[in-house]
Amino acid sequence: MPRTAPFESHHYRYDEWFERHAAAYHSELLAVRAQLPWRGLGLSIGVGTGRFAGPLGVQIGIDPAYAVLDYAAKRGISTVQAVAEALPFADGLFDHALCVTTICFVDDVSGMLSEARRVLKPGGVLVIGFIDLTSSLGQTYMTQQAENVFYRDATFFSAAEVEQLLTDTGFTGPDWVQTLSKPLGKIRDIESLSSGYGQGAFVVVQAKRP
Template structure:
């Protein structure tokens, strides 16, 4: 089964998650906002229902799941159906790229980052948000992975693995922030942003293209 299939089949359930876990969602959103550039032409890889791209002002998004793109289009994004490993854009087309909780669902994470590097301008920024596999929440997802329609096909990454992939595909100057300490069921309020990584589940890294 393609890793995008659950998002095509359960698109309403996916979008509803952000309403049912509003405190966690806004914690993640603020963490991404802290590292996302304010200006320039941006692209959202794995735009989904545009829960991150819309409030952060990213006008263009790509996703393989057509049902997800219908949500994004209604929320004002220009949508393209496609995959992260083969982006249908010219070299050096973007000032920054946003990718939130997408890396664990692509078929080839290294190819995704290589493509991001190709379409970014020199010194462009790649901002990736993901669940750290070694965190409390990451271990919880792994423990129940086979019972979750979305994470059944996912490949979770550690911070070290993401860092190695970034270096291997031509990125440097990495900045890290994190949020969500403990289990998701214990998040009742927006959590403060922390620098670095290793203490919280949701990690955001901004890397420069060189």
């Protein structure tokens, strides 16, 4: 069952996080921007309130939480209520797909990745952004998980685990960037990004459908 209850009940609080942590958000946004193609038809899987898909020009977004879709629509995204493991789109429709902070909330990650691969054109790009479990911020989220209304039922992943999942579902050439080297409360300015993973808390991987 999709873990939508916190986002249905606390959608305003969720969207407000990006205002309260503006420097961290913009650091994440720039990291995703570096990996996302500039052209073509895009799909945001787990679009949320559209904080990433909107400014990055991703045209279509799905989310199982109905309450957040109105925010995304107001940010210029065509929205559909759906789950990541059963995308309501034809095979090979999209040039790229985006999943930001989605992977920890789906019931079946392999199912989500397989569906993303199905709806991408040959040569299409999948971009995934998430908090690396092995980072200090990832470990903080883990230790405080029971107290966080959004992350209470989340499943966190390391970058290495996601890389293996991508390989297992037929994606090739994973390329990583990372940002957020400081604790969340100490980020006052937009951070630069670096290649790879292992130092930054927020990691973004680009992989291709052969």
